[in-house]
Amino acid sequence: MSEVTPIIPQATSKRLPLYYRFLQNFSNAGKKRVSSSELSEAMKIDAATIRRDFSHFGALGRKGYGYDVDNLLVFFRSALDQDEETDVALIGVGSLGTAFLKYNFQKNHNTRIVVAFDPKVPKEGKSISNIPVFHPDMMEEMIKKMGINLVILTVPAKAAQEIADRLAAIGVKGILNFTPARLSVPDWMRIHTIDLSVELQTLIYFIKNDVKDSQL
Template identity: 80%
Template sequence: MNDVTLKIPQATSKRLPLYYRFLQNFANAGKKRVSSSELSDAMKIDAATIRRDFSHFGALGRKGYGYDVQYLVDFFRQTLDQDEETDVALIGVGSLGNAFLKYNFHKNHNTRIVLAFDPKASDDGKEMSGIPVFHPELLEEKIKKFGIELVILTVPSRIAQEVTDDLVKIGVKGILNFTPVRLSVPDSVRVHTIDLSVELQTLIYFIKNDVKDSQM
């Protein structure tokens, strides 16, 4: 993201890619303008939250008119640096990692996995889903060669911190962590953790409480 996103709340920043995706859908459907209420219905986000998020960027719309769809698509594309592709490395090619390799990120946005690492790979590397996979011994060499600053981490929990320490030393700036480990990193490195088991438990909790509320 460019500098403007650094001045807005983190919760708003996390919603920006969602706004961009849904606005693209509206644009692809030929819609010229959209209201916060229409966005709210499509995204299941409160309209007041949408207006508040947009207000951080100045006057993006006009009262009584709504928002110009193509203008917002262009605005969020620039804000999210969608015109510049970001190369990503995948660390760990187990079941989840293999699924990531098979998913073509670049068809939907500007992120693409260009290399991966797995202990089962030989020193010469191998190819999976069209992506080269190397042994972790080549981590530093390949990360620097490809100029990688962002990685997806899907390794076993017992080695997650060790691998993270190596990535920090190499100069990686961002880690999308799919392990349940709360990684320790310096302030110069940003980590986003997605614990699938926690997300599932949270979903189950809300479903059960929705049922209880409906029975009251």
């Protein structure tokens, strides 16, 4: 019989990079084992939620012992493909896009921005923070040439759907959307939208109403 791949809840999947980051912190501090309570205190996530998340992946710990930090790091590194770098394209080099280029993810993660596009760039392109930036007329050609499947979108909202359509047409698999536009894409394409204005309004609501959500 073929092995059945467990279905991991989306909320759990979103927390995996956080677990990996905090486990790295514990490892860097010389800690060899950690309990769900200690992770809970550090991450401000309920311990029961942590144990439930880990249970989706089998027996990661032992009762009365907790979790071996190095073993967990190996497991989450593999689960998150931390040993394999992912090339990313950035579309839209305004204030937010420029900040992404200056930071770039390769410093702390397994992803790196390798090319960017912006309509204000001359046809021959230019370099920003050592990253080549081209006019959007070159977008399809360069993304296919570089084999990129993940794009960060920081364009004006009115341009977002057109760009998404062009990306879908060349088979890009995922968009991290920083525009307020709700994009319509094929079922096989993944969209993660981060609307900064909505996040800010949510935070304001929580502050005014003294609402705390340990699962965020």
